[in-house]
Amino acid sequence: MNVGFIGLGIMGRPMAEHILRSGHRLTVFNRTPDKCAPLVAQGASPADSPAALASTCDIIITMLPDTPDVEAVLFGATGVWQELTPGKVIIDMSTISPAATINFANRLAEKNCEMLDAPVSGGQSGAQAATLTIMVGGKPEIFENCKPLFEAMGKNVFHLGPIGSGQKTKLVNQVICALNIVAMSEGLHLAKLAELDVQQAHKVVSSGAAGSWMLDNLAPRILQDDFKPGFMIKLQQKDLRLAHEFIKTIGADFPGTALTLSMFTKAVEQGLGEQGTQGFINLYRNSESEFRG
Amino acid sequence: MNVGFIGLGIMGRPMAEHILRSGHRLTVFNRTPDKCAPLVAQGASPADSPAALASTCDIIITMLPDTPDVEAVLFGATGVWQELTPGKVIIDMSTISPAATINFANRLAEKNCEMLDAPVSGGQSGAQAATLTIMVGGKPEIFENCKPLFEAMGKNVFHLGPIGSGQKTKLVNQVICALNIVAMSEGLHLAKLAELDVQQAHKVVSSGAAGSWMLDNLAPRILQDDFKPGFMIKLQQKDLRLAHEFIKTIGADFPGTALTLSMFTKAVEQGLGEQGTQGFINLYRNSESEFRG
Numbered sequence: 001m002n003v004g005f006i007g008l009g010i011m012g013r014p015m016a017e018h019i020l021r022s023g024h025r026l027t028v029f030n031r032t033p034d035k036c037a038p039l040v041a042q043g044a045s046p047a048d049s050p051a052a053l054a055s056t057c058d059i060i061i062t063m064l065p066d067t068p069d070v071e072a073v074l075f076g077a078t079g080v081w082q083e084l085t086p087g088k089v090i091i092d093m094s095t096i097s098p099a100a101t102i103n104f105a106n107r108l109a110e111k112n113c114e115m116l117d118a119p120v121s122g123g124q125s126g127a128q129a130a131t132l133t134i135m136v137g138g139k140p141e142i143f144e145n146c147k148p149l150f151e152a153m154g155k156n157v158f159h160l161g162p163i164g165s166g167q168k169t170k171l172v173n174q175v176i177c178a179l180n181i182v183a184m185s186e187g188l189h190l191a192k193l194a195e196l197d198v199q200q201a202h203k204v205v206s207s208g209a210a211g212s213w214m215l216d217n218l219a220p221r222i223l224q225d226d227f228k229p230g231f232m233i234k235l236q237q238k239d240l241r242l243a244h245e246f247i248k249t250i251g252a253d254f255p256g257t258a259l260t261l262s263m264f265t266k267a268v269e270q271g272l273g274e275q276g277t278q279g280f281i282n283l284y285r286n287s288e289s290e291f292r293g
Numbered sequence: 294m295n296v297g298f299i300g301l302g303i304m305g306r307p308m309a310e311h312i313l314r315s316g317h318r319l320t321v322f323n324r325t326p327d328k329c330a331p332l333v334a335q336g337a338s339p340a341d342s343p344a345a346l347a348s349t350c351d352i353i354i355t356m357l358p359d360t361p362d363v364e365a366v367l368f369g370a371t372g373v374w375q376e377l378t379p380g381k382v383i384i385d386m387s388t389i390s391p392a393a394t395i396n397f398a399n400r401l402a403e404k405n406c407e408m409l410d411a412p413v414s415g416g417q418s419g420a421q422a423a424t425l426t427i428m429v430g431g432k433p434e435i436f437e438n439c440k441p442l443f444e445a446m447g448k449n450v451f452h453l454g455p456i457g458s459g460q461k462t463k464l465v466n467q468v469i470c471a472l473n474i475v476a477m478s479e480g481l482h483l484a485k486l487a488e489l490d491v492q493q494a495h496k497v498v499s500s501g502a503a504g505s506w507m508l509d510n511l512a513p514r515i516l517q518d519d520f521k522p523g524f525m526i527k528l529q530q531k532d533l534r535l536a537h538e539f540i541k542t543i544g545a546d547f548p549g550t551a552l553t554l555s556m557f558t559k560a561v562e563q564g565l566g567e568q569g570t571q572g573f574i575n576l577y578r579n580s581e582s583e584f585r586g
Contacts, residue, residue, distance in 0.1 A: 098487075121501040133501040158497050160489065168487040169494050172480045176503035179476030182549040187469040190536075190550075193543050194391075194461040196453065201462050204451050208414040208426040209524075210469035212505035231502075243483075250486050253580060256475040257483075259552050287546060 002027065003149065004057030006050055006073050006080075007094070008035045010229065011120070012063035014127040015093070015153045019061075020044055022152035029053045049078035059089045059146065066238055067096040074104060086112035089142060091149070093134075095119040095174070095239050098167040098246060101137075105163045114142045117163060119170035120154065123230040131155040135173070137165030171246055174239040177277075178260040180214045181236070185281040187215075188222055199223055218278040227279035234273030237264035295320065296442065297350030299343055299366055299373075300387070301328040303522070304413070305356035307420040308386070308446045312354075313337055315445035322346045342371035352382045352439065359531055360389040367397060379405035382435060384442070386427075388412040388467070388532050391460040391539060394430075398456045407435045410456060412463035413447065416523040424448040428466070430458030464539055467532040470570075471553040473507045474529070478574040480508075481515055492516055511571040520572035527566030530557035 001024055005016040008030040016039055020026045026044040028036050029052075036046045047053035050073045054060055060080055064070050070092055075081045080090065090108055092101065092115065105115040116138035126132040132154035136143050143159045150157040160169050187210065191201035202223065206215045221227070240261040247254050267273070267283045275282070294317055298309040301323040309332055313319045319337040321329050322345075329339045340346035343366045347353055353373055357363050363385055368374045373383065383401055385394065385408065398408040409431035419425040425447035429436050436452045443450040453462050480503065484494035495516065499508045514520070533554040540547050560566070560576045568575070 121498075121503070123502060126501075133497060135497060156497070156500050158493065160493060160497070165489060168489055169484070169497055172484045172487070172489070172494055173498045173501065173503045175483055176476040176480040176498055176505075176508070179472055179479065179549075180503065180505060183469040183472030183476065186472065186547045186549045187465045190468055190540065190545075190547065191462070191465045193545055194465070194539070196458060196461055196465070200451065200453060201465055204426060204428055204449070204453070204462055205414075205466045205469055207449050208419075208466065209416065209506050209510070210414070210466045210473065212469075212473060212507075213502050214505075215469070217502070246487070247483065252483075252486055252577075254479045254483065254577075255552060255556060256472075256479045259548060263548060284545075284547075 001025070001059060002057045004029070004047070004053040004060040005063070006030070006053060006061065007063040008039060009063070010124050011127045013038065014124070015063060016044070017042065018130045018152045019149060022148070024149070027053050027057055050074070050080045051078045051082040054080040054088070055083040057088070059091060059149065061091045062094055064094045065235065066094070067100045070094050070096050070104070071100070075107065081111070084108070084111045084113055088113045089146065090115045091118050091146060092116070093118045093120055095170050095242065096167065097242055098164040098171070099249065101167050102164045114139065115163060116142055116146060117166040118150065119166050121170065121173050122154070125230060127153070134158065135160055135166040135169040137161055137167065138163045168246070171239070171243040174236070175243050175254070175257050177214070178236060178240055178264065179256050180212050181218070181277050181280050182260055182263065184212070184214045184219055185284055188219060189281055189284040218276070221276070221278045222281050227275040227282070229274065229276035231277050232273065233264060233275050233277055233279055234268050236277050237261070237268050237273070240264055294318070294352060295350045297322070297340070297346040297353040298356070299323070299346065299354065300356035301332060302356070303417050304420045306331065308356060309337070310335065311423045311445045312442060315441070317442070320346050320350055343367070343369070343373045344371045344375040347373040347381070348376040350381070352384060352442065354384045355387055357387045358528065359387070360393045363387050363389050363397070364393070368400065374404070377401070377404045377406055381406045382439065383408045384411050384439060385409070386411045386413055388463050388535065389460065390535055391457040391464070392542065394460050395457045407432065408456060409435055409439060410459040411443065412459050414463065414466050415447070418523060420446070427451065428453055428459040428462040430454055430460065431456045461539070464532070464536040467529070468536050468547070468550050470507070471529060471533055471557065472549050473505050474511070474570050474573050475553055475556065477505070477507045477512055478577055481512060482574055482577040511569070514569070514571045515574050520568040520575070522567065522569035524570050525566060526557060526568050526570055526572055527561050529570050530554070530561050530566070533557055
């Protein structure tokens, strides 16, 4: 199977490497071309444009920051669409708008091409270890055909319903993650202000009903003032914006999600966007130092 | 050792039973006296008042709903204080104000009595299985003397610093729990409104970065519409009020905690107070049915 991979960022690069190692012929494209070099060194072919990539690949995977990036790569002047022939499959593994996803799938269907939405969870470490959770929406038979690719990149691969179901499930995931990050940040910062031994307080609360993946995996980084990204605050903010937009379209009221969006937006405005999500605690530390003069 | 136990509610009763079974002589008091009967049937002695209990006990444990309850039992007209003689130890395992705790300890010191604050986490099931997390503040030597009692009731017993440190750590715990409950509720309700298979969405998000004790332990009850308490919404609301008061006294700003307090208060006002904390999701379901007419 000729596989194309577009978007070799912090997540996309290790994911593409796993596809290459699982024995597929791989063609790669990235807007910043030098990001292709490590993959090419491992045997991938570089493409000059998404269109050029599409001309030689049966399955085209995209892993990009946001909805407009996916739209440009698929339907732009040098986009996949230009060289698309019937029977090809587009798998978008980015986290983007569920409504846009359904729209893209409909446009691709005009050329008799299928689409799966397959956003992931598990961050950079999950991408590197091929332990990602992959949330797939689309036709069951297309999912089955593509399953070996997913299993090369992830450990928990789920087919969740028709096109868009992967993105919707990812939004559920991100709403929970963001609130659990706020929980971790307020808890750890409160422990510090209360003059507790923060390390010990963390150990105590992690063992009980307050326990979470965030406390197990990101809190230790906070305790070491390590704010390198796994998953960047600005991307969490973007996902919350997508969730908020989706919630508005269904006419619901989610005060926790609304609050996390406003707080993550504030964190980005304060210049924390490139930190890992554990750096959200700096929003509290910064306002503290303002408060204390 | 003669141990007294005051407050035989949903948590206190199984905790007192574990003390009895570990071989201590136990005297019990409860404001509603018939709650003493099961303990008396197992060999405990009933007392007519906290004062009467204090006259025969070396160690006096309190497990009560809120700060004023502990104050009344310790310092009221028929309170512990009336019969207190030097060398006795009071262990308050309720969740109450850290500032009030320090105040109570100072007053008890006037009669040369020591106090530990030792709030717990783990809920009714933890109390029954003797697997509670116990967060203790007070003098190290007093903690060591009382450790066998804690180990009869809990699995994870921590000495966290001077008097009040247990309560402060508990507030950290409750701030995180409450936000994780909001996270779970918004996530599961969003899955429902998005017309996903909620059971499957729960399984997917639990396995990754959104994972939490709440998703593992309380979400399955939500999926079965089982809102029986483990830990009641009205008590979670009370703990959030304590946390909010404490945060105000240290001059900090915790928007997530402020939001959870207002939402749990709304849940109590809507009559959800006696449900387990998983019933918090009904706040969303109720507003949804209002919205949809």
